[in-house]
Amino acid sequence: MLVRAYLRASKSEQDAGQAQAELRAFAKERQIRIAAFYIEHESGASLSRPELFRLLEESHPGDVLLIEQVDRLSRLNAADWDILKTMLHEKKVRVVALDLPTSWQLASTGDQLTQRLMDALNSMMLDMLAAIARKDYEDRRRRAAQGIQKAKAAGKYRGRRADDQRNQSILAMLKGGMSWSDVCSATGASRSTLSRLTKVAAVKSA
Known part of the structure; x- marks a missing residue:
């Protein structure tokens, strides 16, 4: 065992x-x-x-x-x-x-x-x-959505800011040859985040 x-x-x-x-x-x-x-x-x-x-x-x-x-x-x-x-x-x-x-x-x-x-x-x-x-996950998401709707109605919602510094660090690590798994472990970013950032970077450089 x-x-x-x-x-x-x-x-x-x-x-x-x-x-x-x-x-x-x-x-x-x-x-x-x-x-x-x-x-x-x-x-x-x-x-x-x-x-x-x-x-x-x-x-x-x-x-x-x-x-x-x-x-x-x-x-x-x-x-x-x-x-x-x-x-x-x-x-x-x-x-x-x-x-x-x-x-x-x-x-x-x-x-x-x-x-x-x-x-x-x-x-x-x-x-x-x-x-x-x-159920706890769904309850928290529902409360968050309700909070966003209230903030939007009050004109206070600006959306979540992108962490530009972290995103640039992630792209630099990938460009330097680090594996996706190592980058995820080092930054806490998910693989879906890495995928999104690399696609955006590819479009900008095209």
Whole structure:
């Protein structure tokens, strides 16, 4: 059994360091070793998660996917969550989340009956927490949209400013030969952001 830790942050200002320390502390307390960390900056509402899929590709039956919170794994809609669950089931990967105590026993070996019972219970709890995470995501988006509409009505909305300095840094890194993955890790930008910036730069230079 190998333990693979997955850390996701959707914004550049979110730091995965604190979550990484908490996962290490959890593993140390239970005398288990984390074989690898997979870190990316992508939205939990999207299935476009290269590092998560790399983790699953490298996993073997019985391996553990360790996360800080269930919403780090999923803020997906029901259809996409079903796709991800199917992948986890096919790979026979067990999800252990620090905010889901019923999953903690899956990080250690035990008798087969206990493991099957905990797997069933954990699956049910994951479904519930994933649904709550999705509702929280939709609620926050709805409140943000309402706030923008109010600001527009009051003539106060100017839209979100582009971070020109960061964008120029990203383009410079890419021009210097850095890989997209390295640029994403260094800046917190998503791959879709890099794609958009490179397309705009190509049009301007044409």
